[in-house]
Every structure is written in structure tokens, then in C-alpha cells.
Amino acid sequence: MSVTSKIQSVVIIALEQLYNHRFGVKDFQINQTKPEFEGDYTVVLFSLLKPLRQSPDVLGNTLGSYLTKQYPALFSSYNVIKGFLNLDISGSFWIGILNDHYQENTFGKKENNGKTIVVEYSSPNTNKPLHLGHLRNNFLGWSVAEILKAEGYNVVKTCIANDRGIHICKSMVAWEKYAGGATPGSTGMKGDHFVGDYYVRFGAEYKKEIQELIDNGMSEAEAEKEAPIMKAAQQMLVDWEAGKPEVIALWKKMNSWVYGGFDTTYKRIGSDFDKMYYESDTYLLGKKLVEEGLKKEVFFKKADNSVWVDLTADGLDEKIVQRKDGTAVYITQDIGLAVEKYEAYHYDQSIYVVGDEQNYHFKVLQLICNKLGLPSSEGIYHLSYGMVELPSGRMKTREGTVVDADDIIDEMIKVAAQKTEELGKVKDFTAEELEKLYNTIGLGALKFFILRVDPKKRMIFNPEESIDFHGFTASFVQFSHARAKAILRNEAPNHQYSLQLNETLLALEKELIILLEKYPAVIHQAAQEHNPSVIVNYCYELAKTFNSFVTEHRVLKAETENKKQLRLRLCRMTANVIASGMQLAGIEVPERM
Numbered sequence: 001m002s003v004t005s006k007i008q009s010v011v012i013i014a015l016e017q018l019y020n021h022r023f024g025v026k027d028f029q030i031n032q033t034k035p036e037f038e039g040d041y042t043v044v045l046f047s048l049l050k051p052l053r054q055s056p057d058v059l060g061n062t063l064g065s066y067l068t069k070q071y072p073a074l075f076s077s078y079n080v081i082k083g084f085l086n087l088d089i090s091g092s093f094w095i096g097i098l099n100d101h102y103q104e105n106t107f108g109k110k111e112n113n114g115k116t117i118v119v120e121y122s123s124p125n126t127n128k129p130l131h132l133g134h135l136r137n138n139f140l141g142w143s144v145a146e147i148l149k150a151e152g153y154n155v156v157k158t159c160i161a162n163d164r165g166i167h168i169c170k171s172m173v174a175w176e177k178y179a180g181g182a183t184p185g186s187t188g189m190k191g192d193h194f195v196g197d198y199y200v201r202f203g204a205e206y207k208k209e210i211q212e213l214i215d216n217g218m219s220e221a222e223a224e225k226e227a228p229i230m231k232a233a234q235q236m237l238v239d240w241e242a243g244k245p246e247v248i249a250l251w252k253k254m255n256s257w258v259y260g261g262f263d264t265t266y267k268r269i270g271s272d273f274d275k276m277y278y279e280s281d282t283y284l285l286g287k288k289l290v291e292e293g294l295k296k297e298v299f300f301k302k303a304d305n306s307v308w309v310d311l312t313a314d315g316l317d318e319k320i321v322q323r324k325d326g327t328a329v330y331i332t333q334d335i336g337l338a339v340e341k342y343e344a345y346h347y348d349q350s351i352y353v354v355g356d357e358q359n360y361h362f363k364v365l366q367l368i369c370n371k372l373g374l375p376s377s378e379g380i381y382h383l384s385y386g387m388v389e390l391p392s393g394r395m396k397t398r399e400g401t402v403v404d405a406d407d408i409i410d411e412m413i414k415v416a417a418q419k420t421e422e423l424g425k426v427k428d429f430t431a432e433e434l435e436k437l438y439n440t441i442g443l444g445a446l447k448f449f450i451l452r453v454d455p456k457k458r459m460i461f462n463p464e465e466s467i468d469f470h471g472f473t474a475s476f477v478q479f480s481h482a483r484a485k486a487i488l489r490n491e492a493p494n495h496q497y498s499l500q501l502n503e504t505l506l507a508l509e510k511e512l513i514i515l516l517e518k519y520p521a522v523i524h525q526a527a528q529e530h531n532p533s534v535i536v537n538y539c540y541e542l543a544k545t546f547n548s549f550v551t552e553h554r555v556l557k558a559e560t561e562n563k564k565q566l567r568l569r570l571c572r573m574t575a576n577v578i579a580s581g582m583q584l585a586g587i588e589v590p591e592r593m
Contacts, residue, residue: 039086056083092501102573108520110152121353127171128196130405141353143532151527169236174198192261283328286336342376386458416442448474480543481589484575493568539581
């Protein structure tokens with residue numbers, strides 16, 4: 001039980017004993033006391049005044065006196081200021097927290113609660129490599145999954161490969177027309193980059209054809225429809241859904257190139273999945289559900305044979321679920337996928353980690369699933385996040401302005417090497433140790449910079465800003481962990497030593513213990529909000545407080561043996577919690593830097 005929960009429970013007991021009135025935890029607030037006031041935690045009294053018919057001063061003093069007398073092991077003193085009861089937590093209580101948990105690598109993590117959550121992330125298209133936007137998606141999805149595991153959920157990590165559709169056909173048509181039989185092997189290119197180049201080539205050729213048609217007197221809208229290369233892509237999609245053998249063979253070949261490239265990138269960034277889904281499979285179930293929806297009159301056909309759903313009564317509009325030529329759209333496969341996931345896992349929640357430009361899409365998906373009477377609809381949750389932009393602006397794949405994930409990772413490792421070497425503290429590292437260290441620092445900086453921002457916010461990524469050994473970065477947190485480990489390498493805590501519980505805690509010692517004790521509550525908040533920035537920001541605050549502590553106070557040459565053992569345990573618990581918190585963000589922490 002957290003300190004806040006303990007205070008809540010004893011305040012509820014005290015109020016019942018003193019006033020014969022039963023309150024719940026939601027009836028009053030408990031906050032950490034503001035720095036300008038004396039105390040550790042504050043009971044906000046205002047919501048209690050009216051039901052108890054008490055003045056702030058009388059209630060505060062009566063309650064404070066009762067708590068300090070009845071619970072001396074928890075409270076050492078109190079003061080009342082204008083409706084706020086400020087409580088000092090006893091030093092022995094904090095030392096007890098430290099004694100109980102300083103050796104635990106599992107501190108903050110809960111036992112299994114029997115509930116299942118499916119987290120879908122990455123969801124790449126097989127016509128281009130992963131880019132910077134995919135990195136935010138992967139880091140966010142993977143971290144949310146790990147945080148939910150720490151909170152006690154059974155978590156299934158899934159990925160849907162968007163491996164069919166008009167966008168895939170565009171890269172296929174361009175390869176047929178312009179590759180001359182070239183392959184990733186013959187060009188020495190990574191498969192996903194190779195295929196992505198042909199998607200960009202399609203866009204360039206399409207623009208040319210549109211302009212030629214416009215120059216010959218056609219309107220722009222008509223030219224976009226009549227451009228030969230676009231017609232070829234549309235026909236290829238029809239042929240693919242019809243199972244034309246040569247189209248299927250080309251599709252399989254090009255997709256295999258892309259998957260090989262994806263696997264390399266996923267291994268580099270530490271993304272993994274328990275289950276891979278493929279749109280080429282799920283869209284068939286989606287089409288079957290569209291047929292059932294027509295029979296149930298959930299959907300309707302228009303004159304051109306396209307199938308739609310009318311959501312105007314729900315405050316939205318009409319949405320197409322199948323094209324006039326019978327081919328599926330995105331929403332078709334998503335309906336099928338929702339059913340597949342539910343049948344496989346009977347989840348309590350199904351989280352889709354998808355950018356905020358798809359907010360409308362997921363409202364539609366949940367409404368359609370609900371109208372079809374699918375049990376999967378209740379648990380659908382869209383974890384919407386803002387786009388990542390570069391200082392130069394938004395990226396666009398079809399215009400070739402996207403920064404590939406592999407290029408960003410290479411750049412981060414390069415910057416990590418440069419900045420580390422400038423400090424000149426790694427001269428005794430082997431070449432192998434340096435390579436690992438640069439990868440750890442570079443990838444850690446990338447993940448931390450992206451995850452420290454609330455998912456709902458858009459962000460601008462700048463590699464140079466993300467590595468700073470003294471700033472709000474992974475490098476600073478990693479350095480703090482290495483600093484704690486360096487102290488512990490010189491002397492580990494004596495587990496047999498019994499700390500004196502009446503030891504007076506100095507301000508920074510107490511501040512550090514208070515922060516460490518909060519870790520389970522931080523995990524809980526991050527899980528409730530599906531927000532890794534809560535963990536990442538906490539790790540930074542912990543690292544900052546720890547650095548102040550070891551700068552201000554000697555550990556190995558402490559004034560007394562009791563102080564030394566107390567501080568060694570603080571170092572051990574801090575190192576464990578930083579490692580645990582950073583692991584939930586997918587960030588490694590080195591033993592030395």
C-alpha cells in the first residue's frame with residue numbers, strides 16, 4: 001500500500017471515530033505538501049467541512065492531534081494552514097520503506113490480475129520502409145504494453161501488416177514498369193527501402209502523366225482518374241482480389257523483400273510481437289461481415305453497387321465499407337480483425353496505437369462493430385497520438401520527404417559516439433564495449449526524446465537536442481544509473497546490517513526516499529493513462545534528485561556506519577528503480593559510462 005493510500009485509510013478511520021461519519025477515498029484529496037510549507041503530505045479539508053459542520057482550524061487540529069497520537073509510527077507531527085492539514089511522516093517509516101524494498105528488482109510491479117489487453121502497434125504498409133512516425137508508434141505501443149504487464153495485465157502484442165490495397169499495387173506497378181528485373185540482392189539495398197523507392201517513383205510518374213493530360217485539355221480531376229499508371233494500379237488491385245496467379249506471385253515476392261527489411265529494423269529498435277496479422281487474411285472476414293451487415297440492414301448498397309453505413313444518427317456521416325468493384329477498404333479489414341482478435345483472446349480491452357489523423361476512423365469502427373452486435377466492440381480503445389515532425393516540417397512518403405527509421409537510428413548512434421568521445425571518459429573501453437555503449441546511448445536518446453512527450457501532443461524531433469549528458473535526456477538518466485553502480489562496485493550494502501530507525505533523515509535523503517516510494521503509483525498512473533511519458537519524466541526527476549543527493553552527501557565516507565549503510569541502500573534502490581522504469585520505456589541503462 002502506498003503512503004497516500006495509508007494516509008487515506010487512517011484518515012477515514014479517524015473521521016469515523018471522531019465524528020461517527022463514514023467517508024470514502026474520493027471524498028477528500030491528499031497531495032504532497034508544497035515545498036514552501038512544512039510537512040510531507042497534505043489532507044485537503046474543504047470537502048469535509050460542510051458534512052462535519054466544522055471550521056477548517058478546528059477540524060485540522062482535531063484530526064492532526066488524533067493521527068499523531070494514534071499512529072506515531074506513521075506521523076511525527078502536523079500543522080494546519082487555512083484548510084490544509086500538513087502531516088510529517090516519521091523518519092522510521094521512510095527507513096522501513098527503504099529496508100523493505102531496496103533489494104527488489106520487482107518493486108512497483110503487481111501480481112497478475114487475470115485481465116487481458118491486446119495492444120496493436122507498428123501496423124506498417126508493405127510498400128515503404130519504417131519511418132520516424134513509425135518509431136513513435138513502435139516506442140509508444142511497446143512501452144504501453146510493458147507498463148500494462150507491470151500493472152498486472154496479461155498483454156498480447158500484435159501487429160497488422162497492411163499488405164494489400166491500392167498503395168501496395170502502386171509500388172508493384174512501378175517495379176514492373178521501371179525496375180528491369182532489379183532486386184534488393186542485385187542492388188545491395190535493404191528490401192523495404194528498395195520497394196519504397198518504387199512507391200515514390202509511382203508518385204513521380206503519376207504527377208507527370210496528370211500534367212500531360214492537363215496540357216492536352218483535360219481537367220485536373222479528370223486527369224487524376226484517367227492517368228494510365230493509376231488505372232494500371234486499380235486494375236492490379238482487382239486482379240489481386242480475383243487471385244490472378246502472376247499478380248499474386250509478384251505481390252508475394254515484393255512483400256517478402258519488405259518483411260526482411262522490417263525484421264532488421266524491429267530487431268534494432270527492440271520491437272517484438274506475440275502475433276502478426278495480415279490484412280490479406282483479415283479483409284476476407286471483413287467482406288463476409290459486410291455481407292451479413294447487408295442482410296441485417298446495418299449496411300446499404302448505392303446505385304453504383306458500393307456498400308455504405310449511415311452513421312448520421314450518431315452524429316457522423318455515411319461511410320463506405322466496400323467499393324463498387326467489390327474490393328475492400330481499410331475499415332473492411334478492421335472489422336474482420338476486431339472479430340479475429342476477440343475470438344483468439346477474449347480481451348477486456350483492445351488498444352489500437354494509431355496516429356490522431358485516424359480519430360474519425362476508430363469512432364466509425366466501434367460504431368459499426370456495435371451495430372453488428374459484435375462483442376469485440378466494447379473493448380475497442382484508440383490510443384491516439386500526435387504526429388512527429390522534423391524542424392523542416394511534416395514528412396510525406398509519396399513526395400520522398402520522409403526520414404527513414406534506419407537513417408535516424410544511424411544518425412543517433414553517430415551523435416552518441418561523437419558526444420561520448422568529446423567527454424573523453426571511455427578510453428579504457430574495448431571496441432566491442434564502445435559499439436554497445438554507443439548503441440545504448442543513441443537508441444536510448446531516441447526513445448526517451450519521443451516518449452517524454454505526452455502521446456496526445458505533436459512533437460518536433462531534433463537529433464542534436466536528444467543527447468545531452470546534463471539535460472532532460474536518456475543520457476542524463478543513464479549516467480545517473482552508472483554513477484550509482486560505480487558507488488556500489490566499490491562497496492555493496494551490508495544486508496546483515498540493521499539500520500537504526502531513529503536516524504534523522506537529511507532533506508535530500510528524505511526527498512529521495514519519498515520519490516522512490518512513489519514508483520508503484522507512477523506505474524499505475526502510466527497504465528491508467530496509457531502514457532509512457534509519466535514513467536520517463538519520473539525517471540528523470542529521480543535521476544536529478546539522486547545526483548543532487550550524491551553531490552551533497554558522501555556515501556562511502558559517510559559520517560557514521562549507519563549513514564553509510566542508509567546511503568548505500570538508497571544507491572541500490574535508486575539504481576534498481578531507474579533500471580526498471582527505463583526498461584518499461586524500452587531503454588537500456590549501462591553499468592558504466
